[in-house]
Amino acid sequence: MGSVRKFDSKPKINGSWKFLDDYQSEDMIYGNIIYSKCHHGIIKDIHFPNDFNISEFTFVYAKDIPGENIVPEPVSDQLFLAVNEVFHYGQPIIGVAHPNKVTLTNFIKKIKIDYEELPAIIDIKECLDNEKNHFGREITIDHRTRDEIQNSWIRHHNVYYMPHQEQAYLEPQGVIAEYDKQDGIIFVRITAQCPYYVKSGVESMMGSAVNDVVIETSEGIGGAFGGKEDFPSLLAGICSLLSYKSGKPVKIVLDREDDIKITTKRHPARIEIESYTDPATKKIEKIDIDYRLDAGAYQTLSPVVLARGVLHTAGGYGFPDSFIRGRLFRSNTPPNGAFRGFGAPQGFAAMEAHIDGIAAEMDITTIELRKANIFNNGDEFPTTQKVTEENLIDCFNKVLEISDYQKKLKSYAQWNKNHKDKKGIGVSLGFHGGGFTGNGEKTLNSEIKVVLEKNAEVKIFVANTDMGQGAHTTLAQMFCEAIDHPFEKTKVQLPNTSKTPNSGPTVASRTIYIIGNLLKQLALELKKKYKFDKLESYIIEHNSEFPLELRKNYIQPTSVFFDEESYRGIAYKDYSWAACVNEIYFHADTYQIELIESWNVLDIGRVVNEQIALGQAEGGILQGLAYGLSEFFYKPGFGRMSGFTDYTLPTTLDIPKIVIEFIHTDSVTAKGLGEIPMDFPAPALRNAFLNATGIIIDEYPLTPEVIYKTIKEQK
Amino acid sequence: MKIRFTLNGKNVVLESAPLKRLLDILREDYHLFGTKESCGEGECGACTVLLDGKPVTSCLVNAIHVNGKKVDTVEGLSKTKLGKMLIDCFDETNAVQCGFCFPGFFVSTYYYLLNDGDNDLEKIKKALSGNICRCTGYQRIFDSVKIACARKKVGE
Amino acid sequence: MQFNKPKDLNELLENLSISQKKNYFLAGGTDINVQIKKEFIKDGNFYYINEIDELNGIKRKNEKVHVGALTTYRELLESDTISEHFPFLQRSLTNFASPLLTTMATIGGNIANGSPTNDVTPPLLVLDAELELISVAGIRNVSLTSFFTGYKKSLLKKDEIIKGVVLSIQAENGYETLYKKVGARKTLTIAKVALAGLKKIKEGKIDEIKLAVGSLNEYPRRLDKLEEYLNNIMIRDINKNTIDEILSKEITPISDLRSDKEYRYRVCLNLILSFLGINH
Ligand SMILES: Cc1cc2nc3c(=O)[nH]c(=O)nc-3n(C[C@H](O)[C@H](O)[C@H](O)COP(=O)(O)OP(=O)(O)OC[C@H]3O[C@@H](n4cnc5c(N)ncnc54)[C@H](O)[C@@H]3O)c2cc1C
Ligand code: FES
Numbered sequence A: 001m002g003s004v005r006k007f008d009s010k011p012k013i014n015g016s017w018k019f020l021d022d023y024q025s026e027d028m029i030y031g032n033i034i035y036s037k038c039h040h041g042i043i044k045d046i047h048f049p050n051d052f053n054i055s056e057f058t059f060v061y062a063k064d065i066p067g068e069n070i071v072p073e074p075v076s077d078q079l080f081l082a083v084n085e086v087f088h089y090g091q092p093i094i095g096v097a098h099p100n101k102v103t104l105t106n107f108i109k110k111i112k113i114d115y116e117e118l119p120a121i122i123d124i125k126e127c128l129d130n131e132k133n134h135f136g137r138e139i140t141i142d143h144r145t146r147d148e149i150q151n152s153w154i155r156h157h158n159v160y161y162m163p164h165q166e167q168a169y170l171e172p173q174g175v176i177a178e179y180d181k182q183d184g185i186i187f188v189r190i191t192a193q194c195p196y197y198v199k200s201g202v203e204s205m206m207g208s209a210v211n212d213v214v215i216e217t218s219e220g221i222g223g224a225f226g227g228k229e230d231f232p233s234l235l236a237g238i239c240s241l242l243s244y245k246s247g248k249p250v251k252i253v254l255d256r257e258d259d260i261k262i263t264t265k266r267h268p269a270r271i272e273i274e275s276y277t278d279p280a281t282k283k284i285e286k287i288d289i290d291y292r293l294d295a296g297a298y299q300t301l302s303p304v305v306l307a308r309g310v311l312h313t314a315g316g317y318g319f320p321d322s323f324i325r326g327r328l329f330r331s332n333t334p335p336n337g338a339f340r341g342f343g344a345p346q347g348f349a350a351m352e353a354h355i356d357g358i359a360a361e362m363d364i365t366t367i368e369l370r371k372a373n374i375f376n377n378g379d380e381f382p383t384t385q386k387v388t389e390e391n392l393i394d395c396f397n398k399v400l401e402i403s404d405y406q407k408k409l410k411s412y413a414q415w416n417k418n419h420k421d422k423k424g425i426g427v428s429l430g431f432h433g434g435g436f437t438g439n440g441e442k443t444l445n446s447e448i449k450v451v452l453e454k455n456a457e458v459k460i461f462v463a464n465t466d467m468g469q470g471a472h473t474t475l476a477q478m479f480c481e482a483i484d485h486p487f488e489k490t491k492v493q494l495p496n497t498s499k500t501p502n503s504g505p506t507v508a509s510r511t512i513y514i515i516g517n518l519l520k521q522l523a524l525e526l527k528k529k530y531k532f533d534k535l536e537s538y539i540i541e542h543n544s545e546f547p548l549e550l551r552k553n554y555i556q557p558t559s560v561f562f563d564e565e566s567y568r569g570i571a572y573k574d575y576s577w578a579a580c581v582n583e584i585y586f587h588a589d590t591y592q593i594e595l596i597e598s599w600n601v602l603d604i605g606r607v608v609n610e611q612i613a614l615g616q617a618e619g620g621i622l623q624g625l626a627y628g629l630s631e632f633f634y635k636p637g638f639g640r641m642s643g644f645t646d647y648t649l650p651t652t653l654d655i656p657k658i659v660i661e662f663i664h665t666d667s668v669t670a671k672g673l674g675e676i677p678m679d680f681p682a683p684a685l686r687n688a689f690l691n692a693t694g695i696i697i698d699e700y701p702l703t704p705e706v707i708y709k710t711i712k713e714q715k
Numbered sequence B: 001m002k003i004r005f006t007l008n009g010k011n012v013v014l015e016s017a018p019l020k021r022l023l024d025i026l027r028e029d030y031h032l033f034g035t036k037e038s039c040g041e042g043e044c045g046a047c048t049v050l051l052d053g054k055p056v057t058s059c060l061v062n063a064i065h066v067n068g069k070k071v072d073t074v075e076g077l078s079k080t081k082l083g084k085m086l087i088d089c090f091d092e093t094n095a096v097q098c099g100f101c102f103p104g105f106f107v108s109t110y111y112y113l114l115n116d117g118d119n120d121l122e123k124i125k126k127a128l129s130g131n132i133c134r135c136t137g138y139q140r141i142f143d144s145v146k147i148a149c150a151r152k153k154v155g156e
Numbered sequence C: 001m002q003f004n005k006p007k008d009l010n011e012l013l014e015n016l017s018i019s020q021k022k023n024y025f026l027a028g029g030t031d032i033n034v035q036i037k038k039e040f041i042k043d044g045n046f047y048y049i050n051e052i053d054e055l056n057g058i059k060r061k062n063e064k065v066h067v068g069a070l071t072t073y074r075e076l077l078e079s080d081t082i083s084e085h086f087p088f089l090q091r092s093l094t095n096f097a098s099p100l101l102t103t104m105a106t107i108g109g110n111i112a113n114g115s116p117t118n119d120v121t122p123p124l125l126v127l128d129a130e131l132e133l134i135s136v137a138g139i140r141n142v143s144l145t146s147f148f149t150g151y152k153k154s155l156l157k158k159d160e161i162i163k164g165v166v167l168s169i170q171a172e173n174g175y176e177t178l179y180k181k182v183g184a185r186k187t188l189t190i191a192k193v194a195l196a197g198l199k200k201i202k203e204g205k206i207d208e209i210k211l212a213v214g215s216l217n218e219y220p221r222r223l224d225k226l227e228e229y230l231n232n233i234m235i236r237d238i239n240k241n242t243i244d245e246i247l248s249k250e251i252t253p254i255s256d257l258r259s260d261k262e263y264r265y266r267v268c269l270n271l272i273l274s275f276l277g278i279n280h
């Protein structure tokens, strides 16, 4: 396990690394979005303030769009700019630009739009509880194998609610678009995860009005976590049109308040689980899961989140009989989107809580119950995919060991007898499929490019971005280590769609797993073909053959087949596994849960760079803990939050000690790491609270207010 | 109004609106882009600089506050001996992820090292509690700061 | 918006005495900058007061300590005078905002912004602090308990500013203390509930008790009725229900995005009972 240092750390710390807003150019003007403040309505009138010189502003409306007024998405149903009707708060209506940032801001504040208000659904439960709000394709995974329910089996039935979660990347969304009239080219610089998504967004917007669209990311991408997967396409589209119309480079950087109010979030979910457990064997014989996501006003990429969600929600358990139904629900809120975990955190939050609920109802330990049901070699996923390893069991055993679980469990039970405050400890399991779901990687057909220069410098061209996860360091490292080439001479180039082939989006924990392993293969093939010992010496000896450009495409193994209709087959070739133990302290006077320690054991296969992997895991785990404990975005009756004053992220003083151990690190394959740390910590926290107090809460996050309400209602 | 202040050791004079934010002065008038804006309301620390040697969120400081004072930004502090040592410490532990919060963490830590520098984890947490990071779980940042505290002691 | 930078206190007070519009003072600016950004302040006279010497400094005069309105949180937290005579006050301030805010935020600004959630008022209330208000007419002292009159309303007249806070050097002497700020996280948080308490207990009897709360009414206040009930009572004679009954008349918590009124009420009650050492 190497621990090469990140090549970009120092310039990031000393402030010289350029993030989007750090790019300047002479005649650049500033743009912004005028968006709906109505949840659902018909636009009646737009009043501009009359103390501004309107001629100094550039405006773009839906009618000005030369291409199609549709943001390309898995389901392309979202408009760039509203036409007559708005379907959610935050829906863009007009793009506007002005040379002076302050003037622009003041102008926008004074614009008034009249609406004829129409009925709107903004409440999460109102949306998800009502079957009428279902829209889009329904997914079912039908693995029912028996008809009869035996009398002795114990039924456990519950509904779990999961909230929105805001990505809260510290660098807000931003883009600069520059239209070159001479060549008819739009150049877009953007803080985004997926340059090629942005490219198709701008192409859709501009249609045949331009000859070409080139997307390049900013040097620094200040966090993304999924939040910069699809929203940038919308932003870039509007910005490009502003540049096209004004003839000037236009920069849009969202203010934090706007960013929080109008961009995508993690989908709120309602998951209903009904299970039947045999008390003799403690085996869960039958399970039925109804998985619902609040997609917001448009489907956009929600069907993909739904797909991953239903494929993960049954947890790491070999159920002989299962039925899963997944649906999207419509509300009048901004479309929800990608966030680290992509439907899996909601699924595990419900499933892992359910497991502890069953154990509580049957009065057996959660450990016994998990041991009786956890994935064994030969078990099946609901998709009928066979489990071919027992690495989840290894994670589970290891985490119980390093957390000293059994001893703590006993001693806290004792302690709790004499104290008003309570101590508790809880467990959870998780897994995450690497890469795109099912045949997705086949369709993507990712391509990478490597150029070997005369001076033995290796330039790697991939469209995958480094948004802090260290991807560009780790990718270079994988190439180098395969053939023992110096790391200093290997560099991933800044993604630019005119130079970088489409190696797919930076999502789905696929960057190292798919692209990294592809680079490694390419390096090994190179070595085999040219039979060198050291690439450097080979290049010196055969200098005239260089520079040399190499390309390689990802080919999905034929063993991977997934039927998108029946949802049967191999959904993912490789899975990462994890188990977690969380310890909490419950303050009885204030109903607050304090996190004490979190132990996490992960199997992500080979660990390429241990420090980078640990950093990734720590960050993801903290996001997961906050998902369970404190982060929410909407409160019935009081609406949605508008900044970091309300949406409180954990500070240095709020975090527990986080212990992480990777196992099976000697595997050949480096599997996905990006998302799994987010998937599982929340339910272990909820289960720890149950262990501490005996109180069942089926709603996340476990804020002191929710806890107090539950206690009061139980009395 | 005219404001005069010392910016990273140099005396400067600037014509500015009295309420203009120090953050905008640094970025727009002096092109010092290391100081970042994330929340614009004191909640995140991405815009941290030293004002007369003390850490402040520059998004809440006005031009008029700065008049006659000393401002040190990440660009200046990172060139000092202490600053370079600190950067090495962050680098060694691969603590940095997206990096957007790091100039702020750097300045807060710099102040802590100069004025306390004790190895104690609770003190370190407190000193950095105005700086939010969404990528890391903070652990690696604490590790780096501990190393820096130890190195500073040895250096003294 | 009219901007002024008076050269000293006299000029400021002169200006105020003839000003027609609403006056705003730029002290540390941590509050007012957010208000401007959110457009809560649109018009008015702006006075930069942050460098007016007469409003600065922590000074001991006989049995009193004068804390100038411009004293920053950082100065309060680092002051030897405060740590010597008012360790409870100092401890209460450690969870204010964040270390970055303490450099600029002033005690005068915190009191003057009049927020029901402001951190400094509850501990000052139990310390029986007085405020010095100044105008061209001179200085008048008012007790902090009577200063606030409604939501963001106070006795401060249009031509007045807060000059400072006056504390008796004995204010903390001999008391057991409690300060609890309950927020969504440990720092950088707006209090959902704040409770400050001083008590003297002798042989099972409450000799004296002072309780003040924040975030539970239109402004932070002392719990006079509850104090009245508790003063001179034997702890074993305290009736939980009576406390509940009195408290329900003295605090009027609300529900908002941050918390619920039922929760706020109950936590306040719990904290008081725990402070009194009563099982609940
Ligand atoms: C991120 C953040 C976190 C915060 N956290 C907390 C917290 O934890 N607890 C808390 O209590 N507050 C908090 N605040 C609010 C604010 O920081 C404090 O109220 C601070 O003490 C205000 O002081 P200032 O000097 O910055 O006030 P300014 O912003 O300069 O002024 C605030 C108001 O007071 C008036 N004023 C100022 N000085 C005087 C005077 N001498 N006489 C009369 N009027 C005057 C001004 O006109 C203005 O209306 C926070 C603010 C931010 C932005
Ligand atoms: S931008 Fe200043 S504190 Fe966040």
Ligand code: FES
Residues within 6 Å of the ligand: A170, A222, A223, A468, B096, B097, B098, B099, B100, B101, B102, B132, B133, B134, B135, B136
């Ligand atoms: S490294 Fe990204 S926010 Fe801190």
